[in-house]
Amino acid sequence: MNQPLARILVIDDEPQIHRFLGPALEAVGYHHRRADTGAQGLREIAQWSPDVVILDLGLPDMDGKDVLAKARAFYEGPILILSARDKEGEKIEALEAGANDYVEKPFGIGELLARIRVALRPKAVLQSVETKVAFGEIEVDLDMRYVTRAGAPVHLPPKEYALLTRLLAGNGKVLPHKELLVAIWGIAHAEDTQYLRVAIGQLRQKLEHNPSAPIHIVTEPGIGYRLKR
Structure with a gap:
């Protein structure tokens, strides 16, 4: 199609x-x-x-x-x-x-x-990704732009939501820092890794059971991040 x-x-x-x-x-x-x-x-x-x-x-x-x-x-x-x-x-x-x-x-x-x-x-x-995704306690409805954890709504600002959906679209692959920065913040921020670290930290606080030892939003040192379902 x-x-x-x-x-x-x-x-x-x-x-x-x-x-x-x-x-x-x-x-x-x-x-x-x-x-x-x-x-x-x-x-x-x-x-x-x-x-x-x-x-x-x-x-x-x-x-x-x-x-x-x-x-x-x-x-x-x-x-x-x-x-x-x-x-x-x-x-x-x-x-x-x-x-x-x-x-x-x-x-x-x-x-x-x-x-x-x-x-x-x-x-x-994202057009190649299913419209409803679940991992751990998290459910994401991509059509409705709605995220829940253990059934409770999770508020994600636009940048955090965009980052989450980008990680989901990676289907478990490692997404390099620069690729994520360009996709979410634009070319002008391609080297601003602090933006990415802060947003990843905020996502972990909201979505991970233990943000200091994440099992879903995983760091690949020196490369980037992946999302494990």
């Missing part, structure tokens, strides 16, 4: 960006929609449920970081910032506010398409 085409929403007020990006996205098989303001972009995210959002920071009605913050209240998919703001502080703020990646204008279409493919990879992997 053919996989459904990915939906890409571009939120940018520059007409030339849409004239350039629209045909390029459609040429490689993506569905594409545009939004020229932050308010329109938020409506599209809520109503269309895109697979990836490409977001400019300089919008006419609100700052792109405000759009990012509002979107993260209800949208867990990848958000790639596309902006002419090249100061390191702007990048850090956007990434810490929930962006998955940051691409500076001007940009090459090849690079942007590569980053979109990286952002889509976790979803593509």
Whole structure:
């Protein structure tokens, strides 16, 4: 069965960006929609449920970081910032506010398409995984995005849930640190292993019977992590 085409929403007020990006996205098989303001972009995210959002920071009605913050209240998919703001502080703020990646204008279409493919990879992997998974006391309903432990609901923030589903998609294989970091936090954080260690620790606290001696979320020293059912 053919996989459904990915939906890409571009939120940018520059007409030339849409004239350039629209045909390029459609040429490689993506569905594409545009939004020229932050308010329109938020409506599209809520109503269309895109697979990836490409977001400019300089919008006419609100700052792109405000759009990012509002979107993260209800949208867990990848958000790639596309902006002419090249100061390191702007990048850090956007990434810490929930962006998955940051691409500076001007940009090459090849690079942007590569980053979109990286952002889509976790979803593509999960399409081959069963929709309900159980290990130990844990049950994960991938369709409902619902996790329980011994029947009690477990609250996982977006990054922790994304990390758990990525580990599940590995089917017991070791997933390298860098692969997990790029998939969950974006290319800009490919070397930030502390992010991963903290998130793994939080998952173990919530899911393992003995977090200091985990039997499910297992460390492979110097390589990465695997999930044993």
